[in-house]
Amino acid sequence: MKKIVVISGKGGTGKTIFTASLTDLIPGPIGIADCDVEAANLALLLEHVDLRSRPFSGLEKAGITQDLCVGCGLCKINCRFDAIECQDGEYTVDPVHCEGCGVCVDICPEKAIVMGPMRDGTIYLSRTSKGLMSHAELCAGSGTSGLLVDQVKKEITGEMGDEKALIADGPPGIGCPTISAVSGMDAAVIVTEPSVSGLHDLERLVRMARGFDIRLFLVINKYDLEPGMSKKVEDYASKEKIPVIGCIPFDQAVVDAVRKGIPPTRQDSPASQAIRSAYDKLAEMMELV
Numbered sequence: 313m314k315k316i317v318v319i320s321g322k323g324g325t326g327k328t329i330f331t332a333s334l335t336d337l338i339p340g341p342i343g344i345a346d347c348d349v350e351a352a353n354l355a356l357l358l359e360h361v362d363l364r365s366r367p368f369s370g371l372e373k374a375g376i377t378q379d380l381c382v383g384c385g386l387c388k389i390n391c392r393f394d395a396i397e398c399q400d401g402e403y404t405v406d407p408v409h410c411e412g413c414g415v416c417v418d419i420c421p422e423k424a425i426v427m428g429p430m431r432d433g434t435i436y437l438s439r440t441s442k443g444l445m446s447h448a449e450l451c452a453g454s455g456t457s458g459l460l461v462d463q464v465k466k467e468i469t470g471e472m473g474d475e476k477a478l479i480a481d482g483p484p485g486i487g488c489p490t491i492s493a494v495s496g497m498d499a500a501v502i503v504t505e506p507s508v509s510g511l512h513d514l515e516r517l518v519r520m521a522r523g524f525d526i527r528l529f530l531v532i533n534k535y536d537l538e539p540g541m542s543k544k545v546e547d548y549a550s551k552e553k554i555p556v557i558g559c560i561p562f563d564q565a566v567v568d569a570v571r572k573g574i575p576p577t578r579q580d581s582p583a584s585q586a587i588r589s590a591y592d593k594l595a596e597m598m599e600l601v
């Protein structure tokens with residue numbers, strides 16, 4: 313099984329649209345994972361039926377038993393994350409700010425504080441026309457998205473048998489969620505746009521990805537909006553020996569497809585043809601067919 317993740321240096325580059333197109337073009341059955349848990353939009357472009365869901369708990373958070381608390385304030389003074397609030401003499405923990413360090417548990421003279429699981433999100437397993445898809449919703453304020461990405465990947469790989477490929481939509485950027493998404497994958501397709509900041513983000517992303525045993529491919533989206541910058545991106549890719557598998561033009565048909573909630577490859581348009589060509593190159597180099 314070939315495991316391919318689609319990533320980008322920042323959000324809004326067309327990464328999810330390209331991922332949805334890949335899943336549309338590759339012969340099934342495949343596994344699909346939406347690892348962009350902070351902006352999980354892949355399911356919006358892939359018709360699916362939810363099969364099951366389960367709660368996700370990341371770090372344990374502190375909780376105060378009011379009956380035992382005598383209001384000494386030691387927990388609030390010693391919480392360096394300012395996660396403990398006091399209102400009208402009642403001490404409570406703000407779970408958004410609690411980092412689960414456990415200092416307050418140790419310091420409370422009344423043993424009034426205990427650590428416990430806190431719901432950070434929900435993981436879903438759904439059926440699409442191409443195979444099973446795992447995806448998730450992260451609760452607002454939860455800081456455990458790297459852990460959730462790992463769980464989303466495990467949710468799908470635990471269900472896969474002899475599928476040829478796992479296609480994952482990765483998070484943007486170079487943070488913990490992206491590292492979690494890239495880890496253990498065979499290849500990463502980086503989707504970038506031709507701009508100064510896009511090139512800068514691309515360079516940072518490539519440096520991060522080089523820390524993994526992973527093949528890299530590049531797609532330049534809306535390449536025709538800034539031909540000069542596209543050339544710089546291609547020169548950088550050449551220097552880094554990263555194959556540019558696709559240059560996708562700006563195309564109103566892509567916007568229309570997203571509005572309809574379908575991958576652009578369901579329609580014939582210049583962008584759709586460029587995505588098909590990129591897929592053909594990827595399929596050949598990754599021996600997907």
Ligand code: SF4
Pocket residue numbers: 376380381382383384385386387388403419420421422423424425
């Ligand atoms: S340290 Fe314990 S007893 Fe003191 S305010 Fe905090 S929870 Fe209450």
Ligand code: SF4
Pocket residue numbers: 373374390391392393394395396405409410411412413414415416417
């Ligand atoms: S566990 Fe740590 S971060 Fe959370 S409330 Fe206690 S001291 Fe603050």
